[in-house]
Amino acid sequence: MEEIRTLIREHVDPKFTHVARNIPYGKQEIDYKDIAAVVEVLQSDFLTQGSRIAEFEKAFAEYIGARYAVAVSNGTAALHLAALALNVNESSNVITTPITFAASANCIRYCGGKVTFADIDPQTATLDINKVRALLEASPRGTYTGIIPVDYAGYPVNLEAFRKLADEYGLWIIEDACHAPGGYFIDSKGEKQFCGNGKLAELAIFSFHPVKHIACGEGGMITTNDPVLYDRLLLLRTHGITKDPEKLQENHGGWYYEMQYLGLNYRLTDFQAALGITQLKKADKGLARRREIARYYAEKFEGTNVDFSVAVNVEGHAYHLFVIKVKNRKQLYDKLRENHIYAQVHYIPVHTLPYYQGLGYQKGQYPLSEAFYEVCLSLPMYPSLTQEDLDFVIQTVLKYA
Known part of the structure; x- marks a missing residue:
């Protein structure tokens, strides 16, 4: 392994390469520790569904300040699973912002729901809570089921205000925090509320696309403080299948599993999780x-x-x-x-x-x-x-x- 580490150091050391100036808007930062962590998994017994997934989830939850974290294949998958976990369906009508990547709205359409947009606050380019309130006040109670605010560019939306509004109208919140791991706002008590900490939104989602703060190639994470939603997400990301003896309706033996939901294959690989762990440390x-x-x-x-x-x-x-x-x-x-x-x-x-x-x-x-x-x-x-x-x-x- 040390020979591999030495080889990696040489190949990522700037003195060994010269690249003409190209300056992208965003870029991953990969060093020999990242590469070595991935190589170690590639040489192990498990490339997927191994120990690195749970290790990454635990470390990320601690970093964000949430109780639970569920690693998935990308940020769009995170949004889709979040919508499924909240039972979005054809009767759902969800409010979000027009200034976001399409996935923030598409996740509702995947479930057959309706998307309603509300305009932005031009100072922050995030969803304007006053526009959302106007929508709610102009419609019969029960017209809308949820809100997806987006921490655009890394600006932390004031979820305390959105939580109060959502509670008033019986709505859930998915916080799209793809741009904002480590971001926070100061609440009315003077305390820091970190994006995705689960205290003010039912679910929050993050992306590990290369241009994001934490790069896994692709990858995403869902955070929550709700144990029921957490268990549902774990099933939904793996075909709706469980092998947990305590959750099985029958048990024919050690091989036995049950599909209890119509889930999807939205798993993250172990080598991506290994990269996420080293990225998180930076x-x-x-x-x-x-x-x-x-x-x-x-x-x-x-x-x-x-x-x-x-x-x-x-x-x-x-x-x-x-x-x-x-x-x-x-x-x-x-x-x-x-x-x-x-x-x-x-x-x-x-x-x-x-x-x-x-x-x-x-x-x-x-x-x-x-x-x-x-x-x-x-x-x-x-x-x-x-x-x-x-x-x-x-x-x-x-x-x-």
């Missing part, structure tokens, strides 16, 4: 660097025509993205790419996508989301972004913005 350091980069961007854009007001300098922000607003967005986007800076747009409003247009949603329904989309641009934001590259990004933005 999470606080990476988050600190993200916040440092955000402060530097803000300092350099202060007093310029670059609008960086979208939730910047917010305590507890996890900064998956650093979003600016510029009127000449397309021109700036193209100029940045010419300079090998691969900024990105997050997001095309979900209700304007052809599938949702086919369901009757129309452009113009959510004007604040559409206006935000016309000017938003996500600049490079990842822990391994060098100071030289960061300065180059800023200079290029200021030159063409």
